[in-house]
Amino acid sequence: MKAQTKSSVYMFISFATIFLITRFLLGKFTELSWIWLPIISAGIAVFLAPQFKVVQTKDGEKILMRWIFIKGVKTLK
Numbered sequence: 001m002k003a004q005t006k007s008s009v010y011m012f013i014s015f016a017t018i019f020l021i022t023r024f025l026l027g028k029f030t031e032l033s034w035i036w037l038p039i040i041s042a043g044i045a046v047f048l049a050p051q052f053k054v055v056q057t058k059d060g061e062k063i064l065m066r067w068i069f070i071k072g073v074k075t076l077k
Contacts, residue, residue, distance in 0.1 A: 007053065007054050010050075014049045014050050051066045053066070
């Protein structure tokens, strides 16, 4: 699998996980209407989900992750 494909899969999985958790929690603890619940959950997921980028280096392609809970950038591959 290419590094760009892995990066997209990682980003989708992290976004979907955070989206589903926040949607469930907001639905359980708030009285939001049917349209505001996914909109607010998506906004929170976009803010909290880590960002994955592919960078070309001398050693080949590497996947870098940046997240608000981690200082700096973490190399995955």
